[in-house]
Amino acid sequence: MYDYLVVGAGLYGAVFAQQAKEKGKSVLVIDKRSHIAGNVYTEEVEGINVHKYGAHIFHTNLKEVWEYVNRFIEFNRFTNSPVANYKGELYSLPFNMYTFNKMWGVVTPQEAQEKIAQQRKEAGITEPKNLEEQAISLVGTDIYEKLIKGYTQKQWGRPCNELPAFIIKRLPVRLTFDNNYFNALYQGIPIGGYTKWVENMLDGIEVRLNEDYLEKKSEYDAMAKTVVYTGPIDAYFDYKLGVLEYRSVRFDTEVLDIPNFQGNAAVNYTDSETPWTRIIEHKWFEFGTQPKTVISREYSSEWKLGDEPYYPVNNEKNTSLYQQYAKLAQKESNVIFGGRLGEYKYYDMDQVIASALEKCNQIL
Ligand code: FAD
CATH class of the missing domain: 3.40.50.720 (NAD(P)-binding Rossmann-like Domain)
Structure with a gap:
């Protein structure tokens, strides 16, 4: 016993x-x-x-x-410090001064703030009815179109204008050059x-x-x-x-005969055409020096009883x-x-x- x-x-x-x-x-x-x-x-x-x-x-x-x-x-x-890949353009995540510099060429936090404020104003959304409007009202059109829209759509398997606004309550915007994803x-x-x-x-x-x-x-x-x-x-x-x-995730893992595939542990694919949401290159979690590399493409997927439950x-x-x-x-x-x-x-x-x-x- x-x-x-x-x-x-x-x-x-x-x-x-x-x-x-x-x-x-x-x-x-x-x-x-x-x-x-x-x-x-x-x-x-x-x-x-x-x-x-x-x-x-x-x-x-x-x-x-x-x-x-x-x-x-x-x-x-x-x-x-994940990287976003939007049709070959690379952006730093979470949204920070590196992201804004790449997106708009702005250099100072004040310029970035003005750009976001201007885009929010242009969109003119007062009461967001769905996730798309919510995201635009928080960070403006450019960031939404390039870094949020495709990724979120793939994650939820539905277009952002058919998703409820409450999914995104806030979107952290950093006016510093800090690309550490976690505030821990x-x-x-x-x-x-x-x-x-x-x-x-x-x-x-x-x-x-x-x-x-x-x-x-x-x-x-x-x-x-x-x-x-x-x-x-x-x-x-x-x-x-x-x-x-639950929502599920499918992983497609491959060994590649090269030492370095993407130079970072996580790259998010934020366009809607690429079917996977992210590619993980596992060796970078431990600063690996192995001659080969292992990558996993992640696909967000519907869940049915018997599948691995994730979210x-x-x-x-x-x-x-x-x-x-x-x-x-x-x-x-x-x-x-x-x-x-x-x-x-x-x-x-x-x-x-x-x-x-x-x-x-x-x-x-
Ligand atoms: P589990 O790890 O699921 O353990 C439950 C165990 O119970 C399983 O091994 C299962 O096989 C066993 N079990 C179930 N039923 C039976 C049964 N009938 N008989 C015998 N055994 C059974 N957290 C972070 O802090 N950082 C991250 O970066 C992070 N990334 C994540 C990424 C993904 C895709 C997901 C889904 C989660 C992530 N998490 C992350 C959360 C993290 O995975 C969880 O906090 C953690 O795994 C929870 O541990 P657990 O013991 O509750 O569950």
Whole structure:
């Protein structure tokens, strides 16, 4: 009899298991995948750590989370500064003075501000009715047309004038030459890859892979006093109230026999003709010097049950369905629901770690 059965060896499960073990509890971790680390999993290809489920950059303002993660691995100094490629024109992201200089030839912050104000005025939109009008009213026509329109359309699979305005609440405009994407105190990539990091967290803890909890639920329930479930909450209840929806991403990964394909970890394709949204060149997360390179083209795609769930669709329908499942979850005795799938919530890595640490503080 274990004190805890942790379902899912992703970050939530790994943090919970690590903390439980540290407090002297017995823990078994299972995962239905053939590997640990959940969606942050990296696998080595040609000596390069490839982010199998999408590019992951660790960033946080939470000092306690930063100190916690550094107990298990060292982080490098990687700073996320993506580049936008619009039909061969390259722009710095997030929108900053480099972007404005390239777009309009302006040199000072005041000139950039005037240009944006002038374009917003010309558009004359007072009450934006859709995402297109919202974006133009925030940053003007040029930035919308070249850097927002095509990318957003590909991400959502619909034209921007058919998307609701609320998706874009604000668009950060930096009047400095700072192209660090995240406004975070701490940022980096675990040296040696995310899998190594999670492996270090799970050191000394029993882990069983290729084990689907829901297929052997009663057998597993009998093995532990408490279950920590980090899989999809609707799957736990056999979808009896309906299926929670996600947006999915497809990755097309290629090894290239050249040392450098694009000179940056992330390049966003912001035109609407290029079918992929981004290309990730994995070696640059760790300043690789390998003779080959590995790239992944990312395609945003519709999701159906059975596909890998990536981004929860937090519209009214799904939010209300989740709340009904959450009520059922509260009635389950000796089961803790956690993580991005268990709580149907987009969590950054630091947030999922903070949430697991908080849960542990409450109960352990
Ligand atoms: P998961 O990692 O999904 O772990 C859940 C685990 O449970 C999985 O391994 C799954 O196989 C297992 N499981 C499910 N059902 C069962 C079952 N029935 N039986 C056994 N096992 C089961 N965050 C950042 O901070 N920075 C980023 O740059 C970033 N990039 C991202 C890019 C993408 C494309 C996406 C989708 C997310 C990104 N995130 C990023 C968020 C990050 O991926 C999550 O915060 C993190 O993975 C959540 O961990 P988790 O443990 O909740 O979920």
